[in-house]
Amino acid sequence: MKIYVNSTTHNDIHNIIVGIPEHINQLENINYNDQSLIEDLQTLKQNHIIQGGIGKIATSIIYIQEQPKRLITVGLGNIKQLNYADLLKIWGNLFQYLKQEFITETELILSSFLNKYINDSIIAKTLGLQSEQSIYQFDNYRSDKRSPYQPNLYINVNQRYEDIESMIQEGKILGESINIARGFSQIPPNILTPQYFAESVDKLFKDTSVSVEIKDGQTIQDEGFGLLHAVGKGSIHSPRLITLSYQGRQDDADPIALVGKGITYDSGGYSIKSKTGMQTMKYDMCGAANVVAMIKVAHQLALPINIIGVIASAENMINEKAMKPDDVYTAFNGETVEVLNTDAEGRLVLGDAVAFATQFKPQVILDFATLTGAAIVALGEDKAAAFESHASNQLQEILKLAKNVDEQVFELPISQTERQLIKNSDVADLVNHTNGQGKALFAASFISHFSGSIPHMHFDIAGPATINKMSYKGPKGPTGYMIPTIIEWLKTMN
Numbered sequence: 001m002k003i004y005v006n007s008t009t010h011n012d013i014h015n016i017i018v019g020i021p022e023h024i025n026q027l028e029n030i031n032y033n034d035q036s037l038i039e040d041l042q043t044l045k046q047n048h049i050i051q052g053g054i055g056k057i058a059t060s061i062i063y064i065q066e067q068p069k070r071l072i073t074v075g076l077g078n079i080k081q082l083n084y085a086d087l088l089k090i091w092g093n094l095f096q097y098l099k100q101e102f103i104t105e106t107e108l109i110l111s112s113f114l115n116k117y118i119n120d121s122i123i124a125k126t127l128g129l130q131s132e133q134s135i136y137q138f139d140n141y142r143s144d145k146r147s148p149y150q151p152n153l154y155i156n157v158n159q160r161y162e163d164i165e166s167m168i169q170e171g172k173i174l175g176e177s178i179n180i181a182r183g184f185s186q187i188p189p190n191i192l193t194p195q196y197f198a199e200s201v202d203k204l205f206k207d208t209s210v211s212v213e214i215k216d217g218q219t220i221q222d223e224g225f226g227l228l229h230a231v232g233k234g235s236i237h238s239p240r241l242i243t244l245s246y247q248g249r250q251d252d253a254d255p256i257a258l259v260g261k262g263i264t265y266d267s268g269g270y271s272i273k274s275k276t277g278m279q280t281m282k283y284d285m286c287g288a289a290n291v292v293a294m295i296k297v298a299h300q301l302a303l304p305i306n307i308i309g310v311i312a313s314a315e316n317m318i319n320e321k322a323m324k325p326d327d328v329y330t331a332f333n334g335e336t337v338e339v340l341n342t343d344a345e346g347r348l349v350l351g352d353a354v355a356f357a358t359q360f361k362p363q364v365i366l367d368f369a370t371l372t373g374a375a376i377v378a379l380g381e382d383k384a385a386a387f388e389s390h391a392s393n394q395l396q397e398i399l400k401l402a403k404n405v406d407e408q409v410f411e412l413p414i415s416q417t418e419r420q421l422i423k424n425s426d427v428a429d430l431v432n433h434t435n436g437q438g439k440a441l442f443a444a445s446f447i448s449h450f451s452g453s454i455p456h457m458h459f460d461i462a463g464p465a466t467i468n469k470m471s472y473k474g475p476k477g478p479t480g481y482m483i484p485t486i487i488e489w490l491k492t493m494n
């Protein structure tokens, strides 16, 4: 969506959008100063032609300076209690309606949304975000492509023009990157192999100050990434380790490390998945895609921090060279790991990736992974599980920010129980699997072990990384989960 912000009305545009509060007397509390329009809206509302419930859309006719226009109204609910999630619903429903009706030229009377109860910048930011995120569509592999929807939205704002424009822009940057992450995740796995993924990431940051370094399969083996190599060697598509570096500071202040699970397909390996369990396992690289997007946003917003991104990408498949249960491999940190279940591959590749990340002396390491079905059992499809070691305060901060931006992230513990269980191998230092309960905690403990004493947070996004029905945030499929939260957190760091 192209957005033009200015302070003049567009008499030539025949579709105008106005926000309507639930209680019509609240129209006076919004920042709108055309008395005759207010009166007309009151009449339409009183006659139930337009509605004020959150995100409710209605259309009718209205005359502005004696010219007929299509009036599109969107309900604002009780404007005294509007929050971020409500605004996402308001903009999401509105833009999805415009898309469905293929309305391409509209004028939005922004002053009818600005009220004294909520910060203008939140209104502008959610608008920009939803103008991208909510109407995303992916049909690269359809022969009957839907026509692309490329609307123009003219925003009429009479004050604080530049602040509003820049917050809309920030929201748009966030939405565009979420869509880039979604796009990577949607590519079918016969095309998006580790090599293709690595080359796409390289291309994405071409001619920017973000550097991309790629280790190929041979280098991974030669340099001792024994776990990543083990997971990848059952596939004809060899693994890749991708390192991204964003320097937002002049000095070489300790970076923040963002690590992503990039399994381009998870068949389970010899501990093979069931035929229905295997469906959707192309999405096992969502954590990695989301990390790429986070770094893209940080770069575009020129955040004053240094970031290292580490993506461990492999295809978990079966051939005569594939790892099998009972095998033992040596991790990048020198410890040995007994593989008891080849389907517990995410913690293996992340163990090596986190150990590698520690070499950059980060102040904190965060990893993002579609890691366990057990996290879904614990929290449901729509919530992420969070874990920490030596990063208790930082995690609390992130959980708070998640709430502010309409994401659901809840903490689970890593206790002494799990710290012991990962050492429960008869033959090696560590073991990748327990037959007991608490499998999400075990997996978190395994990954955390490789961060040593460096503060570490692990986010298991197995549930919310994808959604199986459309919502006000967009279509079904990948969601870019945690990108908004982590960007808010990165903005607080320096």
Ligand code: BES
Residues within 6 Å of the ligand: 266, 268, 284, 341, 343, 344, 345, 346, 370, 371, 372, 373, 374, 433, 434, 439, 462, 463
């Ligand atoms: N990629 C899966 C986890 C997953 C499951 C993500 C469902 C999204 C939806 C992961 O690699 C896996 O297979 N985990 C196993 C671990 C088990 C073998 C300990 C699981 O959760 O079943």
Ligand code: MN
Residues within 6 Å of the ligand: 266, 268, 342, 343, 344, 345, 346
């Ligand atoms: Mn698996």
Ligand code: ZN
Residues within 6 Å of the ligand: 263, 266, 284, 343, 345, 346, 370, 371
């Ligand atoms: Zn997996």
